[in-house]
Structures are given as C-alpha cells and as structure tokens.
Amino acid sequence: MSNPGQDEPGPLEPPAVVFARLTDVPVDALDKLIEATQEVYDDLNKVLGHPYWGDLVFHQGAAIKALKEARICLEGLRSEAVGARNTELGITVATAVAGGERYYAPTDDDKAALVDKVLRPQRPGASHLYVWDRPHEDPDAAGPYQQIRIVTDMEAEVGVLNFTEESEDGELQSWHTLNPESSAEAPALPFDAGSTLKFPRDAVLPFRDLRAALDEFTRTGERPAAVHWQTARWGDL
Incomplete structure (x- = not known):
C-alpha cells in the first residue's frame, strides 16, 4: 500500500511536449532587462565624480555582462530544445x-x-x-x-x-x-x-x-x- 503522504507520479509526458515547453524561455524579458540596465548609464553620467560613481559603474557593467551571457545561454537552451522537439516529431x-x-x-x-x-x-x-x-x-x-x-x-x-x-x-x-x-x-x-x-x-x-x-x-x-x-x-x- 502506498504512503498517502507521498505524491504519486503522474503520467509521463511525451518528450516532444517537454521539449516544446523548454523552447518558451524568457529571452524577450531578458532583452528588456538588458535595455533597462544599459539606460542606467545615462543617469550615472549625471553623477560623474561622486564618491559612489566608480562602484556604481562597476556593478552596472558587471550586470550588463552577466545579462548578455545569460541571454546567450538561454538562446542555446531554446535552440537545442527546438532541435530536440523536432527530432522527436520527425521534423527537419x-x-x-x-x-x-x-x-x-x-x-x-x-x-x-x-x-x-x-x-x-x-x-x-x-x-x-x-x-x-x-x-x-x-x-x-x-x-x-x-x-x-x-x-x-x-x-x-x-x-x-x-x-x-x-x-x-x-x-x-x-x-x-x-x-x-x-x-x-x-x-x-x-x-x-x-x-x-x-x-x-x-x-x-x-x-x-x-x-x-x-x-x-x-x-x-x-x-x-x-x-x-x-x-x-x-x-x-
């Protein structure tokens, strides 16, 4: 008898369904984040010379770099998921x-x-x-x-x-x-x-x-x- 407190696994989804879901990665949302973070630099130029300016510019630059790297990774994930889904469905x-x-x-x-x-x-x-x-x-x-x-x-x-x-x-x-x-x-x-x-x-x-x-x-x-x-x-x- 199964433990009533343990979740029973549901029916397995076809791999193509899972891969299709993986193609829906938030690349557009990340593009908006990149754009918004780049726009921060305009405000930073208005406080040039302030004691905090150097650290702010450093973190803004690091954030841009990380976001762009994340975008490359998400695009790679999306592309591979598209390929995996199409292979499962016999599509070229x-x-x-x-x-x-x-x-x-x-x-x-x-x-x-x-x-x-x-x-x-x-x-x-x-x-x-x-x-x-x-x-x-x-x-x-x-x-x-x-x-x-x-x-x-x-x-x-x-x-x-x-x-x-x-x-x-x-x-x-x-x-x-x-x-x-x-x-x-x-x-x-x-x-x-x-x-x-x-x-x-x-x-x-x-x-x-x-x-x-x-x-x-x-x-x-x-x-x-x-x-x-x-x-x-x-x-x-």
Whole structure:
C-alpha cells in the first residue's frame, strides 16, 4: 500500500511536449532587462565624480555582462530544445540563404518554394541550402555539417551544385555536380558573384536536374542521389 503522504507520479509526458515547453524561455524579458540596465548609464553620467560613481559603474557593467551571457545561454537552451522537439516529431527544417536573406521551411510545400528561391535568387551570387533539426539562424554558431552551394544562370536555366560535408573532427569534403553529357558550350559559372574562381563546365546541369537534387536534399539532408557527383575541382575545365 502506498504512503498517502507521498505524491504519486503522474503520467509521463511525451518528450516532444517537454521539449516544446523548454523552447518558451524568457529571452524577450531578458532583452528588456538588458535595455533597462544599459539606460542606467545615462543617469550615472549625471553623477560623474561622486564618491559612489566608480562602484556604481562597476556593478552596472558587471550586470550588463552577466545579462548578455545569460541571454546567450538561454538562446542555446531554446535552440537545442527546438532541435530536440523536432527530432522527436520527425521534423527537419530547411534554411536557405539567397540574395542576402535567410528563409526557413519546415513543411514540404515550404521546402519546394525554398528551392525556387535558391534557383532564382533576387540578387546575383551563390545561394546556400542547409537541412537541420532547427532553423540555421546564426551563421557564426555551430550548424549543420552538410550544405549545398547553388550557382545558377537563370536566363539559360542551368547551374551547379557544390555539396560540402564536415566531419565531427572538422575535416571538410566537397563535391560538384557532374553532367555525364556535358557540353563545351556550357558556361563556366563563378564560385560567387565577381569571383575569378570557376566551376568546371562538366558540373553544369539543367534546372530540372538541380531541382530534383535540391528537393531530395531538403527531405534527407544528405548528398542527393538524384544527380552524379565529382570531387571538387576548380578552373575553366
């Protein structure tokens, strides 16, 4: 017989429910605290030279530093919780960087629209596509190990994919697409807008093949089997 004074454990919640709750961390409230603490400095300047001024400035600076560090930690907690929840639910999120903007797609329809954005970016230059358990929001933070660079000639409706994979040890491997029926008339597309580095001509594929590969990548996050690949090399070849 159980002890009536002891709480009986309730039914276990699905992990996805717990992780979803963990994503609701008070980052916005912390931003307001940081802003309010920064505004204190204006008042401190009004009492410059007072015997207490130095200690007040020290504590205000220490508080700002601690709050900013706490914000980084909360963002990390939120991001990991989003990834854990999505993994439990079998959800992946595609992130595209095209025309200098970031776009996120969690659903199949959104991912198809994302592929259109990287094939036809608003501004010249390379686009990038990532697939992860969460949006890849911070380019300076650790992110997914795989990515695809997309360079296209929209008028000719052709382009090149460059797939890069990083091991957990930091070793990089890179492949270009390979066109088994390449043409000498194919354009030598630049690595990026204004770059003198060129993709080989036999890496150029029509949009229909690029779309098939990118659609596959948004589903799997792995190097697509829909197209052929070759070890990355450079030059007008």
